[in-house]
Each structure stands twice: as structure tokens, then as C-alpha cells.
Amino acid sequence: MSKKFTKDHEWISLEGDVATVGITDYAQAQLGDVVFVEVPEAGRQVAKGDDAAVVESVKAASEVYAPVSGEVVEGNDALEGNPALVNEDADDSGWFFKMKLADQGELDGLMDEAAYTAYVKELD
Amino acid sequence: MNAPTDILKKTPLHALHVKLGAKMVPFAGYDMPVQYPLGVMKEHVQTRDKAGLFDVSHMGQAKLSAHQGDAAVLFEELVPGGITTLQEGRMRYTQLTNEQGGILDDLMATRFGDTLWLVVNAACKDADFAHIAAKLDGRATLEIQQRALLALQGPLAEAVLAALMPVCRDLVFMQSVWTQFDGADVLISRCGYTGEDGYEISIAEDKAVALAEALLAHDDVEAIGLGARDSLRLEAGLCLYGHDIDADTTSAEADLMWSVPKRRRAAADFPGADVVNAQLADGMAKQRVGIVPEGRAPAREGTEIQSATGAPLGTVTSGGFGPTLGGPLAMGYVPPAYAAAGTEIQLIVRGKAMPARIAAIPFVPQNYKKG
Numbered sequence: 001m002s003k004k005f006t007k008d009h010e011w012i013s014l015e016g017d018v019a020t021v022g023i024t025d026y027a028q029a030q031l032g033d034v035v036f037v038e039v040p041e042a043g044r045q046v047a048k049g050d051d052a053a054v055v056e057s058v059k060a061a062s063e064v065y066a067p068v069s070g071e072v073v074e075g076n077d078a079l080e081g082n083p084a085l086v087n088e089d090a091d092d093s094g095w096f097f098k099m100k101l102a103d104q105g106e107l108d109g110l111m112d113e114a115a116y117t118a119y120v121k122e123l124d
Numbered sequence: 125m126n127a128p129t130d131i132l133k134k135t136p137l138h139a140l141h142v143k144l145g146a147k148m149v150p151f152a153g154y155d156m157p158v159q160y161p162l163g164v165m166k167e168h169v170q171t172r173d174k175a176g177l178f179d180v181s182h183m184g185q186a187k188l189s190a191h192q193g194d195a196a197v198l199f200e201e202l203v204p205g206g207i208t209t210l211q212e213g214r215m216r217y218t219q220l221t222n223e224q225g226g227i228l229d230d231l232m233a234t235r236f237g238d239t240l241w242l243v244v245n246a247a248c249k250d251a252d253f254a255h256i257a258a259k260l261d262g263r264a265t266l267e268i269q270q271r272a273l274l275a276l277q278g279p280l281a282e283a284v285l286a287a288l289m290p291v292c293r294d295l296v297f298m299q300s301v302w303t304q305f306d307g308a309d310v311l312i313s314r315c316g317y318t319g320e321d322g323y324e325i326s327i328a329e330d331k332a333v334a335l336a337e338a339l340l341a342h343d344d345v346e347a348i349g350l351g352a353r354d355s356l357r358l359e360a361g362l363c364l365y366g367h368d369i370d371a372d373t374t375s376a377e378a379d380l381m382w383s384v385p386k387r388r389r390a391a392a393d394f395p396g397a398d399v400v401n402a403q404l405a406d407g408m409a410k411q412r413v414g415i416v417p418e419g420r421a422p423a424r425e426g427t428e429i430q431s432a433t434g435a436p437l438g439t440v441t442s443g444g445f446g447p448t449l450g451g452p453l454a455m456g457y458v459p460p461a462y463a464a465a466g467t468e469i470q471l472i473v474r475g476k477a478m479p480a481r482i483a484a485i486p487f488v489p490q491n492y493k494k495g
Contacts, residue, residue: 032163033164035452036445058165058445059164059354080420
């Protein structure tokens with residue numbers, strides 16, 4: 001399926017029953033150079049809107065929220081050794097975690113790419 | 125505290141920052157560049173490797189003159205530093221202190237004849253100037269200067285600035301001289317807030333853009349924002365007022381006694397001298413230290429510091445990531461028994477205890493041009 005987006009600048013992409021979550025290119029540009037990422041461990045239950053991961057730039061720490069509810073099945077270990085991957089490839093290899101969704105219907109409440117692009121345009 | 129952007133003050137370089145693509149943020153009542161398109165990391169490295177240009181026009185500048193005699197004599201009533209012993213054109217770092225020895229602000233004072241040129245922090249400048257004027261009322265005149273202030277910092281700063289103001293080569297660290305740029309009087313001082321060699325340049329507001337553009341035209345110079353200014357000063361172990369030092373912290377607790385000569389301690393003739401001397405004689409409850417976390421996670425301001433066995437010790441006052449150090453670093457306060465470099469401690473980050481060690485500061489070697 002195509003990506004869905006939150007107002008907090010996370011993206012989520014569902015394949016089968018597992019979804020991949022990351023932050024948007026807009027978010028990484030706003031954060032600046034990422035120096036540390038903490039991703040959730042497999043098995044952790046998260047509810048929609050919960051703090052799920054941490055991303056830190058030189059200046060500040062930011063939370064990454066769970067876009068929907070479910071169970072984390074994998075964190076992106078590559079970010080531990082190379083947090084700059086978030087800056088280089090936020091949309092793809094800089095993903096944060098994968099999760100099994102509790103209710104795929106929650107995705108309907110998120111923005112599609114066109115809506116997110118319009119949302120970001122309003123912020124600038 | 126962030127004021128709405130429409131009432132923020134602007135420095136003379138504001139339009140230039142916007143033109144250069146800076147991300148602007150509220151800071152001390154001004155709309156200031158936190159970073160340019162280069163980004164904090166590269167701006168930091170640029171300053172360590174070549175030269176970076178900072179707009180610090182938000183800082184306060186003032187000239188202090190005594191009605192009779194030497195302004196330095198009067199100013200020593202307000203600060204613990206050695207001011208009367210300053211040679212012509214030499215500057216010192218010192219602190220304005222209250223009767224409890226608490227630091228009201230930290231500042232630079234430069235001697236020209238019987239007058240002093242003061243540079244104070246932006247967030248404190250109104251209070252500082254009111255404090256100085258009130259304490260020296262009837263005995264001195266404080267002329268607040270509406271001037272821009274640029275900082276050119278980094279190992280290539282001398283070569284770059286010398287093309288415009290050759291006299292800069294003659295200065296050593298903590299020395300100042302008046303010179304000319306584009307027909308205007310300019311005060312250049314070999315000092316800064318990065319741990320690197322470099323200059324601060326005080327110039328008339330209407331000449332500031334021309335000077336900034338002349339410096340930025342050089343291949344080795346980039347504009348640097350407040351983000352890198354903070355990571356540079358943290359690596360250099362320099363205090364940020366309102367964070368690492370404040371009115372509840374003394375010069376002794378802040379490990380700034382190198383800026384207080386024996387003469388001042390012996391005479392005990394500065395505000396709070398009795399408190400500071402008692403702390404030096406009897407010990408103090410807390411002391412500023414450097415901290416290096418063992419993992420990769422930065423510990424930010426406000427992070428709790430515990431002993432290796434979990435006893436509460438104090439709080440991180442500045443913390444982040446050091447691009448030159450290549451990892452996280454912090455400053456904070458712990459009891460002197462835990463202040464020795466190498467002492468194992470732990471930091472409570474997001475509820476988890478992370479191992480860390482007390483570290484000597486500066487975290488990276490300072491690169492000043494000493495005389």
C-alpha cells in the first residue's frame with residue numbers, strides 16, 4: 001500500500017500485516033543532523049500516540065510517536081551505529097521500527113501523501 | 125521564554141541571515157539564526173577547521189567611565205576579577221556577583237585608558253546595565269553602545285581578517301585594539317566562545333552588513349548559527365549563563381576561581397567574597413564538572429546525576445553532542461567528593477541509568493594564540 005502520514009511527521013507503510021514506521025524527509029530536515037536514535041524493542045506493545053522511539057539532533061531530543069496501535073516486531077538496528085541514515089534516507093532505509101497493527105482501520109484516520117504535502121506546505 | 129516572533133528584536137544582520145537561508149528562532153528576545161543550510165554539524169566542524177562567522181550583535185556593549193579617576197577601581201566593587209591590574213587594551217573574563225556570591229552574569233571587560241569596555245550576555249544586558257548604573261550611581265557614567273558585534277572564529281580567522289584589518293595579527297588572546305573599516309571605528313578583540321583562536325569585532329550598525337559580506341566572501345568562511353555556537357562552547361568547557369551558572373551559583377562552585385586573583389580573595393572586597401572564601405576554606409556542596417556518557421545517548425540539561433550506586437548527586441546543566449569529540453558530552457554539578465576526573469557516575473536518561481564518567485574540561489584542546 002502507499003504510505004500514510006501523521007501530523008507529527010511520521011510515515012507508516014503496510015505490507016501484509018506488518019507496517020514499517022519512519023519519520024518524513026520534512027521532519028529530518030527540521031531536526032538537522034541526527035546523532036542518536038533509540039528504537040523500541042521487539043515485543044513492546046504501543047498504543048496510538050505513545051512515545052515509541054527517540055531521535056536526537058546536536059541540539060535537541062524529539063519523540064517519535066506510534067502512528068497506530070500494535071506490537072513492535074523489529075527496531076532498525078542500523079540506526080544505532082549510523083544515526084545519520086535518518087538524514088540521508090528518511091523515507092526508506094532510515095526507518096525506525098516495524099509493527100503488527102492491532103486494527104488496520106486506524107490507518108484510515110491518517111493523511112495520504114497529497115494531504116500530507118498540503119499540510120507541510122501550510123507549516124512553511 | 126519564547127516571545128511571539130512579531131515583537132522579537134532584530135540585529136543589523138537579520139536580513140542577511142534570512143537571505144542566507146538561516147532557520148531563525150527566538151533567543152533572548154531576538155530573532156536569531158540557529159543554523160544555516162550547512163547544518164549544525166558541518167558549521168561546528170567548519171569553525172574548528174577553518175573559520176566561522178557568528179552574529180552576536182544581541183549581546184550588550186557599554187563603556188564605563190568614572191567621574192574621577194579609573195573606572196577599573198570602581199568596577200572591582202562589582203566583580204571578583206582583577207580589573208585594576210589590566211594593561212591598556214587587555215581584557216578579562218569576570219562575573220557580576222550578588223552579596224551571596226551568586227553570579228548575576230558573566231562578562232568581558234577591556235581597559236582603554238581610565239575607561240572599561242564591557243560586553244555582557246544578551247538575556248541579562250538590561251538587568252546588568254541597571255545594576256551597574258545603580259551601584260555606581262553618581263560616581264560613573266555607563267554609555268550603552270548601539271553597535272553590532274560579529275565573531276570570526278577558527279584557525280584561519282587571523283588570515284581572513286588580516287586582509288581587511290592587518291592590525292589583527294598583532295593581537296594576542298584577550299587583547300583588543302581600535303582600528304578602521306570602511307571609514308568607521310572598529311574594535312577588534314582576540315577572544316571568543318568556541319575554544320578556537322578568533323576575534324570579536326564591534327562595529328557601527330550601518331557598517332555591519334558590509335563587514336559580514338566581506339568576510340563571507342572569503343572561501344574559508346561560512347556563517348555559523350547558535351546551534352554550533354552552543355556545541356563549540358560546550359566542547360571548550362565554557363559556561364552558558366542561565367544554564368551552567370546563575371544567581372544561585374558562586375564563582376567557586378562554578379570552578380571559575382582562575383578568574384579571581386589572590387589579591388581579590390585576600391582583600392575580600394567583592395560582593396559575596398565572604399561566601400566564596402568560606403566555600404574555598406570549608407568546602408562546598410556542589411562543583412561544576414565535565415561529564416562524558418559512555419554510550420551514544422546525549423544527556424540533556426536537567427538530567428539527574430547519580431553515583432555509581434544510585435545516590436542522587438546533582439543535575440546536568442548543559443548537555444548534547446560534541447561533533448569534534450565524536451560523542452555525547454555534558455556539564456553539571458556534583459559534590460566535590462565525586463568531582464575527580466574518571467569518577468564513575470550514572471545519568472538517568474528517560475528513566476534508565478546510563479553509565480558515565482567525570483571528565484576534565486575543556487573536552488577538546490583550546491587553540492588560543494597566547495602572547
